[in-house]
Amino acid sequence: MASQISDKKRPKKTKKRSRVESVEFERINSLNWNPTLTEKDDDFSFLIGSNELEGGFLCLEEIDESEYNLGIAKSTGGSEEKGKTKPKKQKVDTKNEELNGEAKGESKEEIEEVGKETKQKKKKKKKKKKDKINKDAVNEAEGNEESPAVTDGNDDQEQDSVDETEYYAWNELRLHPLLMKSIYALKFKEPTPIQKACIPAGAHQGKDVVGAAETGSGKTLAFGLPILQRLLEEREKAERQLPENGELDEKVASAGLLRALIITPTRELALQVTDHLKEAARHSNFRVVPIVGGMSSEKQERLLKTRPEIVVGTPGRLWELMSGGDTHLVELHSLSFFVLDEADRMIENGHFHELQSIVDMLPMASKSTDDDSQKSQNCETVSSVQRKKRQTFVFSATIALSADFRKKLKRGSQKSKANDELNSIETLSERAGMRADAAIIDLTNASILANKLEESFIDCREEDKDGYLYYILSVHGQGRTIVFCTSIAALRHISSLLRILGVNVWTLHAQMQQRARLKAIDRFRGHEHGILIATDVAARGLDIPGVRTVIHYQLPHSAEVYVHRSGRTARAHSDGCSIALITPNDTSKFAALCKSFSKDNFQRFPLEMSYMPEVMKRLSLARQIDKISRKDSQDKAKKNWLERSAELMELDLEDNDSEEERVNNHKRKKATSAQLTNLQEVILIMKFLILISKKRAARCTKLLLRAGSRKHRTT
Numbered sequence: 001m002a003s004q005i006s007d008k009k010r011p012k013k014t015k016k017r018s019r020v021e022s023v024e025f026e027r028i029n030s031l032n033w034n035p036t037l038t039e040k041d042d043d044f045s046f047l048i049g050s051n052e053l054e055g056g057f058l059c060l061e062e063i064d065e066s067e068y069n070l071g072i073a074k075s076t077g078g079s080e081e082k083g084k085t086k087p088k089k090q091k092v093d094t095k096n097e098e099l100n101g102e103a104k105g106e107s108k109e110e111i112e113e114v115g116k117e118t119k120q121k122k123k124k125k126k127k128k129k130k131d132k133i134n135k136d137a138v139n140e141a142e143g144n145e146e147s148p149a150v151t152d153g154n155d156d157q158e159q160d161s162v163d164e165t166e167y168y169a170w171n172e173l174r175l176h177p178l179l180m181k182s183i184y185a186l187k188f189k190e191p192t193p194i195q196k197a198c199i200p201a202g203a204h205q206g207k208d209v210v211g212a213a214e215t216g217s218g219k220t221l222a223f224g225l226p227i228l229q230r231l232l233e234e235r236e237k238a239e240r241q242l243p244e245n246g247e248l249d250e251k252v253a254s255a256g257l258l259r260a261l262i263i264t265p266t267r268e269l270a271l272q273v274t275d276h277l278k279e280a281a282r283h284s285n286f287r288v289v290p291i292v293g294g295m296s297s298e299k300q301e302r303l304l305k306t307r308p309e310i311v312v313g314t315p316g317r318l319w320e321l322m323s324g325g326d327t328h329l330v331e332l333h334s335l336s337f338f339v340l341d342e343a344d345r346m347i348e349n350g351h352f353h354e355l356q357s358i359v360d361m362l363p364m365a366s367k368s369t370d371d372d373s374q375k376s377q378n379c380e381t382v383s384s385v386q387r388k389k390r391q392t393f394v395f396s397a398t399i400a401l402s403a404d405f406r407k408k409l410k411r412g413s414q415k416s417k418a419n420d421e422l423n424s425i426e427t428l429s430e431r432a433g434m435r436a437d438a439a440i441i442d443l444t445n446a447s448i449l450a451n452k453l454e455e456s457f458i459d460c461r462e463e464d465k466d467g468y469l470y471y472i473l474s475v476h477g478q479g480r481t482i483v484f485c486t487s488i489a490a491l492r493h494i495s496s497l498l499r500i501l502g503v504n505v506w507t508l509h510a511q512m513q514q515r516a517r518l519k520a521i522d523r524f525r526g527h528e529h530g531i532l533i534a535t536d537v538a539a540r541g542l543d544i545p546g547v548r549t550v551i552h553y554q555l556p557h558s559a560e561v562y563v564h565r566s567g568r569t570a571r572a573h574s575d576g577c578s579i580a581l582i583t584p585n586d587t588s589k590f591a592a593l594c595k596s597f598s599k600d601n602f603q604r605f606p607l608e609m610s611y612m613p614e615v616m617k618r619l620s621l622a623r624q625i626d627k628i629s630r631k632d633s634q635d636k637a638k639k640n641w642l643e644r645s646a647e648l649m650e651l652d653l654e655d656n657d658s659e660e661e662r663v664n665n666h667k668r669k670k671a672t673s674a675q676l677t678n679l680q681e682v683i684l685i686m687k688f689l690i691l692i693s694k695k696r697a698a699r700c701t702k703l704l705l706r707a708g709s710r711k712h713r714t715t
Ligand SMILES: Nc1ncnc2c1ncn2[C@@H]1O[C@H](COP(=O)(O)OP(=O)(O)OP(=O)(O)O)[C@@H](O)[C@H]1O
Pocket: 187, 188, 189, 190, 191, 192, 195, 213, 214, 215, 216, 217, 218, 219, 220, 221, 396, 397, 540, 541, 542, 543, 545, 567, 571, 572, 573
């Protein structure tokens, strides 16, 4: 569908061929991994930085939970006039456009600095698409109550003109003008195919939806927009039905019942979905709150006291608060939308039981009588619209529903199979009250991986892997890059080597504290050329714009994880490249991978081999430094352990070393430290001498992309 739409926008065939070629050339050139630096630029300067983010060592206070805090919504009555269906030019608010996580974690000064730049650019009327951080972002970073989680819709001072006709592809979806206002601000010119398919079913037909589409295809708004659309319609309907004395209007607007519960498998994803929905809801006054583990329960309870309409959470913390009797979360009679995002992941270890308990708390259609709902004091002001049947949305990139279940949903059979005959997603969907006429929208058959993803591999020996990784990061590593490992040990190994080599990397793995994980993501998101070394904790759902390269340092254990990892790049309408490092040990795994996608179009990643000797030399030095540092820290750890154990047992440690031994030890230490300094100096000098010409290396990348675009043209 997307291709049909974009076809309309393509230049007419009558245009000269040279124009088409230059567009293609521009596309290739616009990719971040093409060199924009001149040769006199320092190849590595942007990569040098601190190692402050090594997992788990980050100060707890560094993550500001107020980033996710919310002010209580100001009631505007939501009575903004509906727009006319005919497109016309009008001014809309873009002040808050593209507000994303980039501002988080930055200092106020940094944010204000960027804010100034943005204003200057606006003055010059450059319509470049780039990340903007603005005044609201400052508020959010400071945790002000006026944070843009909800706005009063009066922020019209700074306006850019928006040509509505550019957004004509949204017309048929008949979204509320307040939602369209957010879409203009986000500059989403057209709905993605999954949005196009899900919005009519979810928003206008009130159906349950099972949605599956490739990674990065816009699934969050595919369920988010229907929820917001229906909430807005309900609110307007309720307002029309109420007497016009003003008081009741306010009650309806601030009735504060839980209307939508969205469950995601990971904390990061919950926060990301929250941000995304906040952006879509920014003109509608609905409150969206994340409830996730790893943050203070008390703070989250306080957030729930603001009675948000939409809660996005992970099963563990949600269940903890629900079973603890949190009043907002247990008043589920008012729930109109229940969403399972990344449903397949949900059923993996550790989530299923809590999720099942939550699902079992949902009132079933037969139980949710008026009597039940009247038990709640909060229901007094709620119109009957809020007791309508709940809609269930189940979304995933790789959903696998049995043919039987699909048939059953299609047939509308009320007869349920024994639960143990159903696979778990089906069990959950059924238990959650998925209705028989659910719309099944499965766009995964055509391609599970993004269309614009170029998949490539490098054949290498195990011992050369680090060298190739370093080569890719330093020569081709423009734009953001994520390097995936299957083990934390490998992650630590390569992050340590790369840091010695002056490459600034952030790490993300399951053993890190939640705050450190979020901080790493924020920092990575905030750096145009950031490098994140991650385990599969980051494989799913992580949505960071501008990730141009995904490197599989170690192949994942399943094709599904490969799909999710690679899906971190080529998101929405962007290009991206995935590179798998394949050693002889990986060949059978790799063959299976190729087979499962019936893909023989994995391309060999083009390398400029003449640079490898230099790369390997530096790597060998880095390995020596790493070895010495490790030995040093192991010795220190051993000594500390001995001292601690002696202290515990109240023993005195005897210093048996003779004077001569002590002197020798001291000399050894001094020599080691001098050796380390020397090696580090050599590595620094080599950094400036290394003759890696980005231009030549980039030619290789161009070849890969050209081959890729030829492939797209022929398919
Ligand atoms: N209509 C649109 N046009 C352009 N970009 C969009 C559109 N809808 C969503 N996006 C952007 O696309 C990116 C991916 O969206 P989203 O995270 O919802 O994908 P997803 O399908 O849930 O991915 P995953 O399966 O990996 O979680 C986001 O950055 C989002 O802002």
